[in-house]
Amino acid sequence: MSKNNDYDWRDDAACKGLPTEWFFPETKDHEMQSRGLDVCAGCSVKKDCYEYALPYEEFGTWGGVNQGKRLKARRVYFKIQRAERSVNHWDCGSEKGYQYLRRQAAKNGVTPIQCNPCRLAHNLYNVEYDALKK
Numbered sequence: 001m002s003k004n005n006d007y008d009w010r011d012d013a014a015c016k017g018l019p020t021e022w023f024f025p026e027t028k029d030h031e032m033q034s035r036g037l038d039v040c041a042g043c044s045v046k047k048d049c050y051e052y053a054l055p056y057e058e059f060g061t062w063g064g065v066n067q068g069k070r071l072k073a074r075r076v077y078f079k080i081q082r083a084e085r086s087v088n089h090w091d092c093g094s095e096k097g098y099q100y101l102r103r104q105a106a107k108n109g110v111t112p113i114q115c116n117p118c119r120l121a122h123n124l125y126n127v128e129y130d131a132l133k134k
C-alpha cells in the first residue's frame with residue numbers, strides 16, 4: 001500500500017522509543033552501534049528511512065546503514081546531484097540559466113541550487129558588465 005505522506009513511514013519505525021545512543025553512538029561504540037543495526041535489520045521501513053536520510057542526515061545510523069558507510073554514500077549522492085545540475089537545466093552555463101535557477105528558487109521559496117557552470121557564467125557576466133560601465 002502506498003502512503004500519502006512522505007513521513008508516514010516513521011509511524012512504523014522499529015526504533016521508536018529505543019535508546020538514541022543505539023543509533024547515534026557518541027564514540028565509535030561498536031556495541032551500541034550493533035544494537036541499533038540489529039533493530040534496523042528487522043524494521044519494515046528500512047528503505048524509506050535510508051532514502052530519507054541520505055540527503056538530509058549527516059549523523060547516525062539510518063535504514064540499517066551506519067554513519068561511516070552513509071558518509072561515503074552521501075558523497076557519491078551529492079556528486080551525482082551536482083553532475084545532474086550542471087547539465088540538466090535550461091540554459092545552463094549562462095547568465096540566463098543562472099537567473100532561471102534564481103527564479104525557480106524564489107518561486108518555490110527555497111535557496112537557489114549551486115550550479116557551477118551557471119555561477120561561473122554569472123561571475124563572468126558581472127565582470128563584463130562592470131567593464132562596460134567604465
Ligand code: SF4
Pocket residue numbers: 012013014015016023039040041043044045046047049050061062063064
Ligand atoms: S531502519 Fe532503523 S533507523 Fe530507520 S526507522 Fe527502522 S529501526 Fe529506525
Ligand SMILES: [Zn+2]
Pocket residue numbers: 085086089091092093094097098115116117118119
Ligand atoms: Zn546551471
